[in-house]
Amino acid sequence: MINNDYAFNHMLAFDSCRMASAAFETMENIQAVPRLPQSYGWIAIKCYYASFFAAHSIMRSFGYTCNQLEKGHINLLNDYGLALGLSPSIKPEAGFFVGKYDHSNTSLELAKMKNTHEDTWYCLVKCLEMLSEKVLYISGVTPKKQALSAAIDDLINHLKDGNRFSKGNYLSHFRNAVNYRQEFHSWHPYGKNSVNSEKIISLISSWKSDEIQLLAGWKESKDAYRFFSTCAVVVNFSYLLMKLILDNSTNRQNLYRRWPNKLLNMLRTGESQIC
Secondary structure, three states: OOOOHHHHHHHHHHHHHHHHHHHHHHHHOOOOOOOOOOOOHHHHHHHHHHHHHHHHHHHHHOOEEEEEEOHHHHHHHHHHHHHOOOOOOOOOOOEEEEEEEEOOOOEEEEEEEOOHHHHHHHHHHHHHHHHHHHHHHOOOOHHHHHHHHHHHHHHHHHHHOOOOOOOOOHHHHHHHHHHOOOOOOOOOOOOOOOOOHHHHHHHHHHHHOOOOOOOOOOOOOHHHHHHHHHHHHHHHHHHHHHHHHHHOOOOOOOHHHHOHHHHHHHHHHOOOOOO
């Protein structure tokens, strides 16, 4: 149970802003190396982590959490439960936990998972599936609601790469192949599946667009195209969500305005600021 709804939501917003800033900063730091035009191994790894940070930011905006909890954290949660007259409900052992906040009874339901990255993407998929369904029931023009729901479903399909990855962890699969097995000709010696790094930069630069535009495809590597385009869509989703929050907030001290949006303003103006 959450005994301070405002404080809990402030915590979620804080983490959401922190992760959004990490995603935006990572994307802005991705550059090609002119002397190695076919090298994109590190570009892929950076893109992956940008989308991973963005996924965390998106989920927290809708009450989903993914956290590594140590034994001490679990003991505190169980002590809190005992103070409320509840029996210990979580085994006192460290692990990766996924949570979902229930607004109706102000409670956070935690479940212990096994794979940090795979289960994070699965949690994002569940969050997006919830959004895709609920967006159809909000007030608004029906065609626009249907288009938004279809766009969310399309992102889910990309994360699952069709039906290849039921948990939505295609990006993690591709990152692992590049990072640990050096596949897809992403490192020297390059081959027919190597993709020109400038082409990748051009594609992913659309993460700051109001409506992301994907290319028709690449002749070099369909896997690489799906990976980079999906990474850009996930970060763009976080970006558009931040804009939506700011457009509908009258609070000048809104965390999104003071944190990730301030970072974006720094990128636009080129001025260094101490946040």
